[in-house]
Amino acid sequence: MIGLEHYLILSAIIFSIGLYGLMTLNNGIRLMMCIELMLNAAIINLVAFSAYSHDITGQVFALFVIALAAAEAAIGLAIMLAIYRIRDDIELNEINILRW
């Protein structure tokens, strides 16, 4: 029998994977993939609580979070493209000045 705690633990594990990647990686695309992992962990929480509370509002908010993740991915990829045109790579540890 799968209970609410299983979903929450799965979500915590996925969030931790995203957090670990965010702290160790320095490639821009991989960082964005880790941010997506963390967002999706939050969505798992929303849907699990929605199903177990017999209240559908959480699933509506999961749709909102998915749309916001799409907007974030579009902006992030555009920023990576602009950085790549200037610097010829997207190693974010070397992008440490705010203007040039």
Add this chain to the structure above:
Amino acid sequence: MLDDPGKALASISKLLPSNPGSLLITLLFLAVVVVSLIGTSFPVMDKPLADIADPSNIEKIGLMLFTEHVIAFEVLALVLLASLIGAIYLARKEVDK
């Protein structure tokens, strides 16, 4: 392998994180979260929402999206439009004049 210890060490150091301590921080975070959510009793039902006669929840989600959360829905459309314009502005090629 043995005559070039530097190569063996390089393959080992590739496995280790470039940012020491991040694995420890992540495991501490995971432990704190898992212990706290195991120790919490949430006021929820025993079983997930399941209607045998109508297992789909698409209709309910759509109704709620267009009645209770319609303002958030419309604002979200504006946010998507703004992000679309911003992404195009950031990613377009500079025009030579």
